[in-house]
Amino acid sequence: MNTGELLLSLAFFLILCGAWLLWRYRRSRQSASEKRGHIVAALEAAREQFATFNLRLISDTPGTSGLSAILVDMDARVLHLEVSDYVDEAWKGLPVDAFFRVETDDGPVFYVFRSVFLGVSPDFGKARVTLAMPDHLRVEKKRHFVRMRPQEDAVRVIGVWPLAEGQALPRSTSDIGAPLSHATPGMKDKPVQVEDISASGLALRFPGKESPALAAIGKGSHVLCLVVYVLDCAKDKTTAFWCTGEVVNERKGQGEPPARILGVEFTNWAVLEPGGTEIHWSHSSPSRGVKPILQWVEQMDRKRGRKK
Structure with a gap:
């Protein structure tokens, strides 16, 4: 290969790298935009419904918890709230947890987020505070869904991968590397x-x-999971369920050997078509849940009821 051909190959390689980096950047921006849209929609619903925001300051100072407020306005970076309790200018810069409820067609959804006081304006009866726009909303309480433990032969494959904050979701199974942990049929x-x-x-x-x-994966971490399961063990028809989620709790499991149990809340999900490789993601609704899993759990619950 002469010098000209080498330079041409190098330029082509650099173009491919640039295109790949641009694609990754756009996918990351799209994911962040969708997340921000969900946050703004929930806050806007709370404002329209005159929902009460319960503010709990993260401080050892006595009397700095249990504030009640309503959201009166917001922009891209700031929430403006009216507080019915005493506020102190010294609270500026302090972190705070905020809790609020939004009414939906499926019932109430409770949210919590952590922020910081950007400004405090004491005024008798109508004090004003400004909070930084949150970058994450967590569902604190939600509609009760039946929770079941599948029988062992109903779950055929499990895989768990780490997922970095803002990382683009895989669009194909070929984009996914080796899992941190997995289980397949035949494993003792x-x-x-x-x-x-x-x-x-x-x-x-x-x-x-x-x-x-x-x-290293614990509360606050994000994971990608694959669960291949069967609705009816007699029919042996499998469903490949992909999901992403946030680890919302961690506990020790009973029995031997000792186990660590991570509670994961769904954020996105997809069901892979039989024989397919493309993954088409849907956002998980805290109030509606994930339909394929809801159907599976309800079927398990019905079977349990018949056995009783």
Whole structure:
């Protein structure tokens, strides 16, 4: 290969790298935009419904908890609230947890977010505070979904991958590398199991010793999961369910060997077409849940009722 051909190949390679980096950047921006849209929509609904915001200051100072407020206005970076309680200018810069409820067609949805006081304007009867626009909303309480533990032969495959904040979701199974942990048929001691599952999330059980990378995943982490299951073990028709989620709790499991259990709340989901490789994601609704999992859990619940 002469110098000209080498330079041409190098330029082509650089163009491909640039195109790939641009695609990753756009996918990341799109994911962040969708997340921000969900936050703004929930806050706008709360403003329209005159929902009460309960503010709990994260401080050891006595008397700095239990504030009540309503959202009167907001922009891209700031929330403007009217407070019916005493406020102190010294609270400026302090972190605060805010709780509010939004009424939906399926019932109330409760949200919580962490922010910081950007400004405090004391005034008798109508004090004003400004909070930084949150970058994340967490569902604190939601519609109750039945939670079931699947029978062992109903879950055929489990895979768990780490998911970095803002990372683009895979569009194909070919975009996904080796999992941190997985379980397949025939394994004697499965390193990961479905402890229980509902339409809003699942609990993953990790018995025995974990790898350092897996042990580093805890509350607040995000994960990508694959659960291949069968609705009816007699018919043996499998469903490949992909999901992303946030780890919202962590606990120790009973039994031997000792196990760590991570509670994961769904954020996105997809069902892979039989024989397909493309993953078409849907956002998970906290109030409606994930329909395929809801159907599976309801079927398990009906079977349990018949056995009783």
